Amino acid sequence: MLIAIISLSILGAALGLFLGVAARRLAVEGNPLVAEIQDILPGSQCGQCGYPGCAGAAQALADGSAPITLCPPGGRAVVQLLAAKLGVEANLSDVEESVPKVAEVKEEICIGCTRCFKVCPTDAIMGAAQQLHSVFREACTACGKCEEVCPTESIKLQPIPVTVQSWYWQKPPMKEAA
Amino acid sequence: MMFFEKFFGGLRGGVHPEGKKQLSAECPIRSVPLPQKLYVPLQQHIGAPAAPVVKVGERVLKGQLVAAAQGNVSAPVHAPTSGVVSALGDHVAPHPSGLPVPTLTIESDGQEEWVALAGIEQPLELAQEDIAARVAAAGIVGLGGATFPSALKLNLSRASGVQTLILNGGECEPYLTCDDRIMRERAAEIVEGIALIAKAVAAQEVLIGIEDNKPEAIATMQAAAQGSAIKVVAMPSMYPMGSEKQIIQVLTGKEIPAGGRPADIGVLVHNVATAWAVQQAIRYGRPLISRIVTLSGGAMRTPCNVEALIGTPVEELLTVAGGLVPPVARMVLGGPMMGQQFTDMRVPVVKGTSGVLALTASETGQAEASPCIRCSTCVRACPIGLLPLEMAAFIRVSDLASSVALGLKDCISCGSCSYVCPAHIPLVHYFNYAKGDLAAQERGKLKQEATKKLADARNERMARIERERAEAAAKRKAAREAKERAAKEAAEKAQQESSASESA
Structure with a gap:
């Protein structure tokens, strides 16, 4: 009985410590998705999407507050890459008009x-x-x-x-x- | 052969369109009167357009280089006759879009004065690289219609090693008889050209595949190939027997893997007319400036075969064939299955033009498309073993990715599916559209990547300039401060000295 309690407590403490250290050590700053989306966007910082530069647009896309068809200079290629990255359906009909x-x-x-x-x-x-x-x-x-x-x-x-x-x-x- | 045919059915899929070759098959190759103006497009091949090396107003000689190849995949262009370059600008192109392309216009002076040619007495003693280099310099491209630069194919095949060299004398497209005639009339030249190609790639086995609806061509080629290692093989007549993938499958029993090339299985295929052009280029030093063209169709007055200079407008050819018999439903460049429709009679003959057809309404067989009844006739007709009905259904709803998964990229656009479809659905049109759209998407992605690199480079440069400016400013500030400090110290020192001297 006592052995069981002690061993479980030790196990719990050790694992808790491990997880605590891991959370500190391996912490990821910001949403990695934002960086990945920013890699897809043209990076020309033109502001046509209404966001301050491509970083702002990437943040909005990651939040889901912007449609994937927001980038006019990127054209259909960017829409398709974004659709694949974010797992949403690409509706190309809006883009093809321009x-x-x-x-x-x-x-x-x-x-x-x-x-x-x-x-x-x-x-x-x-x-x-x-x-x-x-x-x-x-x-x-x-x-x-x-x-x-x-x-x-x-x-x-x-x-x-x-x-x-x-x-x-x-x-x-x-x-x-x- | 019969056994093979029965056992394997010769070819997977395929169709049997009416040959109609009797219209022009018995007509020997005629010459065309020299046209006044020749329109020579700078791009008559797959790859980058050639860059012009002559100026407007310059006199050129027959066979002179007028546009040089640029880039890895390209072919040079030569003057088809002697005369003056009268224009360099857009002219209607032999292309389904009907869009103009950069074209050199040469006004002939009627003298047919050749440039100095560097022929070779003993062509078979040339080194392998020299053969390929001469083929490249002569601007030779695949004359079967694909117009891929031949020298490139020789070099690639030499690098990867060739077991079997196949000469394509299939000519499976209905109406066309240009390869049939060239085999009958110029067999000896073709055999020498084949020997040169075989030497260039060190081929171990050489086969000439000819459809059995051309018995005269088979007999002539057999006689010409007597005593050499070249084997003439009769193939069953079926469309698309003359397609690279199909002729390899029938002659060697090997199939090219999906997305692969003939070189992957140690095979090289050239058209018989290309072999003739290779022989002309190496023995006589003549660049590719003419080709055999079949003029045929129900609306052509006297169907025939002609040797036309590259750049001859189609309207000039029609006069040789006695003109058209109206009503003409459709004009086609190439064969009726894969050829390109055109309307402007000023379209020039290019290196890939195998025929000019004037078809009547009954020959085009055009009809309104009706819904697919899923009879799967197209599946049985597809020589590649694809599912045309499924692929077209996906493309209709713009799901190109699914049609690619079904093998769209392996489609050879032979048109067998469209030909047999009882509902007259333009299946191959769907596939051509989808391939074009995918290529455009690919180009978009490449551009996107390239511009992204440019944007990143610019951002980096701007940041560096900013940093350097800040550093320079800091340096200037430090220097100024140091100077001020020094001045101050000097002033203090001077004051001290003056006060000291005063007290003294």
């Missing part, structure tokens, strides 16, 4: 003020003072920051032109069933 875009410089009215490339989060704009600016399409996420700062409305988001490389068959029209 066709993929990139910034484009209207060369006649660009004054070479350098404001746009200073704000570009992905270094997608090339230029120098008093020189024409130009956009690298592959690097542009269409975050729209350049559009906001352009004094002459020369830089604008335009739909990406369809080329032979990017074209593919449309879905057959849904007109079966009668």
Whole structure:
């Protein structure tokens, strides 16, 4: 009887101590999900989602207070990655409406003020003072920051032109069933 | 062969469309009068477009390099005739989208003046790498229609080792007779080309597979291959026998694993017309600037086979065939099963154009789609052993992931399922859409990763600049303070000295 009580108490104390130490030692700061979501997001800190930067958006997504379709520059790729990460159904119909875009410089009215490339989060704009600016399409996420700062409305988001490389068959029209 | 056929049924699935090859099979290859203008697209192959190396207004000679290959997967383009480069800009492309592509326009001067060619008297004495290098320089791509750069295939196969080299003379698409004619008329050249390819990859066994609906081609090739190690094999006529996966399965009994390549099982497949182009390139130094094209279809006045320069507009070819007999329901580039529909007659012949078909309404067999009755005819027709009806049902509701799980990526888009469907459901259209959409998603993901790296790099750079600025400011401040302190001390010292001298 006494032996049982003592051994169980010792066992309990030892395990309690172990768990207490483990909780201190192996503590995880913050929600790891937030960091993982932040890895998925573009990281361009454009603020189009209404949250302060991608970290804020990641926090909101982890809380479940923001929809996974919140990131316009990320497009469908990000929505699908988020859906897989968060285990929610991806509703792509909202995203597909906005066709993929990139910034484009209207060369006649660009004054070479350098404001746009200073704000570009992905270094997608090339230029120098008093020189024409130009956009690298592959690097542009269409975050729209350049559009906001352009004094002459020369830089604008335009739909990406369809080329032979990017074209593919449309879905057959849904007109079966009668 | 009969035993094999009976035992294994030759091929899994497959369909038997009406051949219609008699329309043009007996017509020898004709030449086309030199067109005034040739439209040479910079991309006629799978991979990166070639980069132009000539300027507008420059005179080029026949066979001169006009656009160089760029990147690992690419092929150069050569001038099909001598003349002046009159434009470099968009021109309608032989592509189902009908979108324009960057194209060199060459105005011919009618002189057909060749550039200096570096032919070789004893081609079989070339080293393996040299054969592949010459094939690459000649801009040769798979002439069966896939247009994959041939030299790349040779190099990859040499690296992985080739047991069996298969020459594809299947030509299973209805109407097309270009490979049939080239085998009948240029057998000796083809056999030399095959020997060169076999040498380039050190193949141990060489087979030429020809469908048994081409007995003349089989006989001619057999005669030409007499005394060599090349074996001519007659295959049962069935669509899609000329597909790489199918011809390998029928000739070797081996099946390419899902997602794999022929090289995985030690096989290399080239089209017979590609072998001819290889021979021309190495023995005579001639780059690929022409190909055999079949002109056929119920609405073509006199179906025939022609050797057309790359870049010849289709309208020029039609004059050779006596024009069209209206009403034309559909114009197709390539075969009726996998070819591309087109409407603009200025479309040029490219390296992958095997045929130009003018089809009547009864030949297209177009009908309104009705609901799937789950008869599973498509399952029996699928040469890969997939479930077309299930895959299409998933794609209809945008569940692409499930259709991929059913093997969408192994679909060869042969169209057998659409052909047999009694409800006329455009099954292969669903699969082509889904493959395109998946590829677009993949491109989106790659771009996303790339831009994320850029954003991270920029953030890091900004932080570093900020830090450096702060450090520099701190340094300046420290220096200023030190200076002030020194000045103060000096002043104090001077004061002390002055007071000391005063007291003294």
